[in-house]
Amino acid sequence: MSQPPFSNMFADIVGHTPYMKAIGVRYVGTGPDGVTLALPYRDDLVGDPETRVFASGVVTALLDNTCGMAVWDRINEFKPIATLDLRIDYMRPAMPDNELKATAKCYKLTRSVGFVRAFAYEVSSDDPVAAAQAAFIISNPALRAKA
Template identity: 55%
Template sequence: MTSSLISLLPQLASAAAHTHALGFAYDGLDGDRVRLRVPWREDLVGDPETGVLSGGLVTTLLDHVGGLAVWVALDRFEPIATLDLRVDYMRAAEPRRDLIAEARCYRLTRSIAFVRAWAFEDSPENPVAAAQGAYMVDSNGGRVLGSNLKDQRGDAA
């Protein structure tokens, strides 16, 4: 993996407005597995009586770490988009605990990347949630379905 992508991962993990607001932080790379952490904060709690982080936060974390795993597999940053994301919630997160997410891109085609991810407190063997996702890879130099292409006359398509 190129050192330029490795040096970008912390910024890609938390520089977007929503990931910064949620407190996502790059937590490391182990081979092809990328890891993020979100520190517990009271404003991220879904149920004030239990102190458990919101399920929407868990989904967002899994989706974002999945995207990072795609960039790791590509060994470069390029536009991607989530096509499909299935999240299976296995148990409630532990109250007042940071949440960690880990993801790995296990199959990469010319246009689709397939990812598995887990959210947990201590170990992926005891997940709060597991996800399977498919991400569109921009293999066409930015000319993807739905982009504003022009026909040969220069008119908008």
């Protein structure tokens, strides 16, 4: 009997992660493009009251958490992970009053590192607010690097 996908637990993980819970992030789903989380627009998450766009730190947290979940999705089990490197390119301000989504995909695994790409967007990842490139350390991975 095969084990259910670890992604079946993602909604619970997001719902019980204190910062994700505090800012209202929810798990949207997992598909061929990766793991998607969503951040509903709230006035208390705005960085500049004049422009009414999300604070960059909130966007960073959304992308970082989505990237980590993409690593778990790829290894299909819980193992302790930590962000080694996170680069975010902000391409444009988020649109006020709109939910922000982030989709991340782990595109490469080695024995101890997962490499991830992600996008934050409102409607389509083809028009991103931000793009992220990340690397996560995986503690005691069971996977072996593939040539």
